[in-house]
Amino acid sequence: MEIKNHLMSIKYILIWAILLRFLIMPFFFHPDLKDINLRVSFLHIGIFNIYEYLKQNEFTKVNAPDFAYPPLAYFILGGYQSIVSPILGNDFKKWLFDFSDNKYGYQNIFFYLFSLKFIYFIFDLFTGLLIYKLLSNSNKQKLALSLWFFNPINLYAISAIGQFDIIPTFLSVLSYFFWNKKKTFLAGLSLGTAIAFKTYPLLFLPFYLLTKESLKNKIVFLITSLGIYGITILPFINSREFQNDVLFSGLSTRIFQLKVTLLDHQLSTFAILYLLLVIGYIFLRSKIPLYIFFIISLLLVFSTARFHPQWIIWLMPFLALAYGEGKINLKYISLFTFFYFIYFIFFGDSFLTTGLLSPISTLYLEIPSLTKIVPDNYQNLMGMFTQSSFAIVSLIIIIKLLRSKTLIK
Amino acid sequence: MKYIPVIFLIIILILPAITLLGLRKEIGLNQTTEGEILFFYGVNDYRFTFLSPKENLSSIVLKLKNISIRNSKPVSFSLLENQEVIRQLHINGSNIGDPDVVRFAFAEIKNSKNVKYSVILSSPETEKNEALGIHTNTLNNPVIITYHIPTSRLQLISGVYKNFVDKILADKIFFITWIILFDSIVFIIKSIDI
Numbered sequence: 001m002e003i004k005n006h007l008m009s010i011k012y013i014l015i016w017a018i019l020l021r022f023l024i025m026p027f028f029f030h031p032d033l034k035d036i037n038l039r040v041s042f043l044h045i046g047i048f049n050i051y052e053y054l055k056q057n058e059f060t061k062v063n064a065p066d067f068a069y070p071p072l073a074y075f076i077l078g079g080y081q082s083i084v085s086p087i088l089g090n091d092f093k094k095w096l097f098d099f100s101d102n103k104y105g106y107q108n109i110f111f112y113l114f115s116l117k118f119i120y121f122i123f124d125l126f127t128g129l130l131i132y133k134l135l136s137n138s139n140k141q142k143l144a145l146s147l148w149f150f151n152p153i154n155l156y157a158i159s160a161i162g163q164f165d166i167i168p169t170f171l172s173v174l175s176y177f178f179w180n181k182k183k184t185f186l187a188g189l190s191l192g193t194a195i196a197f198k199t200y201p202l203l204f205l206p207f208y209l210l211t212k213e214s215l216k217n218k219i220v221f222l223i224t225s226l227g228i229y230g231i232t233i234l235p236f237i238n239s240r241e242f243q244n245d246v247l248f249s250g251l252s253t254r255i256f257q258l259k260v261t262l263l264d265h266q267l268s269t270f271a272i273l274y275l276l277l278v279i280g281y282i283f284l285r286s287k288i289p290l291y292i293f294f295i296i297s298l299l300l301v302f303s304t305a306r307f308h309p310q311w312i313i314w315l316m317p318f319l320a321l322a323y324g325e326g327k328i329n330l331k332y333i334s335l336f337t338f339f340y341f342i343y344f345i346f347f348g349d350s351f352l353t354t355g356l357l358s359p360i361s362t363l364y365l366e367i368p369s370l371t372k373i374v375p376d377n378y379q380n381l382m383g384m385f386t387q388s389s390f391a392i393v394s395l396i397i398i399i400k401l402l403r404s405k406t407l408i409k
Numbered sequence: 410m411k412y413i414p415v416i417f418l419i420i421i422l423i424l425p426a427i428t429l430l431g432l433r434k435e436i437g438l439n440q441t442t443e444g445e446i447l448f449f450y451g452v453n454d455y456r457f458t459f460l461s462p463k464e465n466l467s468s469i470v471l472k473l474k475n476i477s478i479r480n481s482k483p484v485s486f487s488l489l490e491n492q493e494v495i496r497q498l499h500i501n502g503s504n505i506g507d508p509d510v511v512r513f514a515f516a517e518i519k520n521s522k523n524v525k526y527s528v529i530l531s532s533p534e535t536e537k538n539e540a541l542g543i544h545t546n547t548l549n550n551p552v553i554i555t556y557h558i559p560t561s562r563l564q565l566i567s568g569v570y571k572n573f574v575d576k577i578l579a580d581k582i583f584f585i586t587w588i589i590l591f592d593s594i595v596f597i598i599k600s601i602d603i
C-alpha cells in the first residue's frame with residue numbers, strides 16, 4: 001500500500017503539522033504533565049538534589065515522593081518552567097499543587113498546558129527536520145516527513161499526553177545523524193545527553209560500538225557518551241534516594257521483569273533476545289542499517305514489558321526513516337498504530353482516552369471507560385490479549401525489517 | 410496524501426462531540442469555590458438548599474473532610490423536597506478522606522428542573538473531636554456539583570462547545586499568544602527558503 005505524493009510541499013507539511021499541534025496541545029491534559037512539572041518547580045527555589053528534597057518536604061513526601069528521571073531532566077524542565085512561569089500568572093503554582101478536582105477548572109489551564117508543552121513541540125519539529133535531512137537521498141523524503149508529522153501516535157503521545165520523551169528521542173536521532181556525517185564526538189555528545197534524560201538510549205550504544213567504524217572513533221564515542229551521562233549523575237550517585245528513584249526504580253528494571261526458566265535459572269526474556277540481537281548485528285551489519293537495530297531493540301522492549309504510551313515515541317523517528325528508505329510500508333505501520341491504540345484503550349487509565357479532554361469539560365471524566373464494554377471477569381484476559389496482539393505485530397515488523405536487506409555502502 | 414492533515418483536523422474538531430456520545434450524565438450546578446470548612450457532629454447537622462438547574466437529578470457531589478480519617482461513625486445524607494425526605498443514603502465516616510470529593514448517587518428524579526431541594530448531612534454518633542467537615546465558599550455555600558441524566562444529546566454537545574469557546578476567549582492572554590505565535594511561525598516558514 002503506497003501513497004503517491006501529490007503536490008505536498010515541505011511548507012505545506014510544516015504549516016499543517018503546526019496547526020494540528022496548536023489545536024491539540026492546549027486542550028488535552030494528562031496528569032503526568034502536571035505531576036512532573038510540580039516536581040521540577042522546586043528548581044526555581046534553588047533545590048539541587050530533588051530526590052532527597054521530595055522525601056523531606058511535608059507536602060511532597062505525601063503527594064509527590066519521587067522523581068524517577070535522571071537529574072538532567074530535572075534541570076532542563078525546571079529551567080524551562082522558570083522561564084515560562086512568570087507569564088503564566090499567580091495561579092500557576094497553585095494549579096501545580098492542586099490535587100483536587102478543581103485542577104481542571106482553572107481559567108488559565110489552556111495557557112498552562114500550551115506553555116508547558118511548547119518545549120516538546122520545538123523538539124517534535126526539529127526531529128521531523130532531522131528525518132528530512134537523513135533522507136536527503138530518498139524519493140520518499142516528504143512522505144516520511146508526513147509520516148512523522150501526521151501519524152496519530154505522535155499527535156497523541158507528544159502533543160496530547162505531553163511527556164518529555166521527545167527530547168531524548170530527538171537527541172538519539174541527532175546522534176545517529178552526526179554518526180552518519182562521521183562526526184563521532186558530536187554523535188557521542190548527543191547520545192550521552194539523551195541517556196542523561198532517559199536511560200533507554202543506552203540500548204543503542206552496543207550497536208554503535210560494533211559498527212565498522214575505526215577503533216579510535218569508537219573510543220571517542222564511548223567516552224563522550226558515557227562521560228556526559230556520568231558527569232550529570234555524578235553529584236547524586238551517593239544519594240540513596242537517587243539510587244532508589246532512578247537507577248533501581250521500577251521504571252528502569254521493568255524491561256527485565258518478564259522471565260524464562262533455562263536450566264533452573266530464571267533469565268530475563270528481554271536480556272536474552274537483546275543479546276541475540278547484538279550478536280546478530282555483527283553478522284548483519286553489512287546488510288542492514290544501524291537504525292534498524294535500534295527499532296528492533298525498542299520493539300523487543302515493547303513486546304516484553306508493560307510500557308507507557310509515550311515510550312513509543314523513542315521508536316517513531318527510526319520507523320519513519322525505515323519507511324523513507326523503503327524498508328517497511330504503510331500497511332505494517334498502520335497495523336502497528338492500530339494495535340498500539342487498542343492496547344492503550346484497554347490499559348485501564350481513563351486519562352489515556354476520554355479523560356484527556358477534561359480541560360474542555362469535566363464531563364469527560366464521567367464517561368465510562370471503554371474497557372467496560374468487556375465484562376469485569378474478562379478484563380485481565382482482554383489486557384493480555386491486547387498486549388499479546390501488540391507483541392505479535394511487533395514481531396511481524398521485526399521479521400519484515402530483518403528481511404529487508406540491502407548492501408550498506 | 411494532501412488531505413490527510415485535513416482529515417486529522419476534522420477528527421480533532423469533532424472528537425469532543427463524538428466522545429460525549431458515551432456520556433451517561435451531565436453537570437448541573439457547579440460551585441467549586443471554597444474558602445471555609447463547616448463541621449457537623451452529634452445534633453449539629455449541616456443543612457443547605459439548592460435549586461436544581463436541570464431535569465433528571467441523579468447524584469450530588471460534595472467536598473467533605475474527615476480530619477486524619479479519625480471518624481468511622483455512620484453518616485446520613487438526606488435529600489428533601491418540601492420538607493419531605495425523597496432520597497436517603499448512609500455511608501461510613503471511614504470512607505471519607507481528608508479531604509475527599511464524595512458522590513451521593515441515587516435513583517434519578519425526573520422533574521427536577523427549577524425545584525428547590527434541601528440536603529441534610531448528619532452523624533448523630535459523632536463526637537465533637539471527630540467532627541466531619543464540609544468545604545464551603547466564604548458565603549457558606551457548599552462546594553457542590555449536581556449530575557443529571559442528559560435529556561438532549563445535541564443540546565449537551567452544543568453546550569460543551571459553547572462553554573469551551575467561552576473558556577478560550579476568557580483567557581485573553583492565552584488566546585492572543587496562541588494566535589500570534591501560530592501566525593509568526595507560519596510567516597517565518599513561508600518566508601524562509603526550505
